[in-house]
Amino acid sequence: MPFPNHELSMTVLMTPDMANFSGKVHGGHILKLLDQVAYACASRYAGMYVVTLSVDRVQFLQPIRVGELVTFLASINHTGTTSLEVGIKVVSEDFHKGVATHTNSCFFTMVAMNEEGKPSPVPQYVPETPLQKKRHAAAVLRKKLRRQFDDEYAKAIQTTAF
């Protein structure tokens, strides 16, 4: 394998057909690219078809302009039994001005599926470097907080009068 199979990057030139009504890049287009990158990273790592279960922390903090080069840096942060968390850092580069901006980091949870369309175990990811260990620990924390949020929300929604 020419690249580490837990990481993947993709660079895309933002062209005029990707623009919204204000001339900046349409958020939905970035979402589609993010989903493609998450799919490619998780599916290559698992060696199986994967589906998107959830997406966390997509925030468009800075606009991306037509003409910029956008790079999606994806890595497997954590594996459960059948699920994987893919972290994606988005960097937008105005290469005329020589300015690169970190526009967003977000987290996709993907589930590997077998040929019968059932969730299927993935190879366990073991972080090795200090950065991988830090990302792994952060992913464990996010997983715990997601569960906590779901539990508390389910309780609160039952007792809230609308």
Ligand SMILES: CC(C)(COP(=O)(O)OP(=O)(O)OC[C@H]1O[C@@H](n2cnc3c(N)ncnc32)[C@H](O)[C@@H]1OP(=O)(O)O)[C@@H](O)C(=O)NCCC(=O)NCCS
């Ligand atoms: C993803 C999907 C297969 C999970 O189905 P399921 O019946 O819940 O399957 P399981 O109970 O075996 O769970 C599979 C994994 O998803 C995780 N999961 C399922 N529901 C979850 C939830 N609400 N929150 C967090 N994790 C969840 C489980 O923890 C498990 O991960 P693990 O094996 O690493 O512990 C199912 O929800 C699905 O098909 N969703 C649609 C996916 C799709 O079409 N995506 C594209 C959107 S257009």
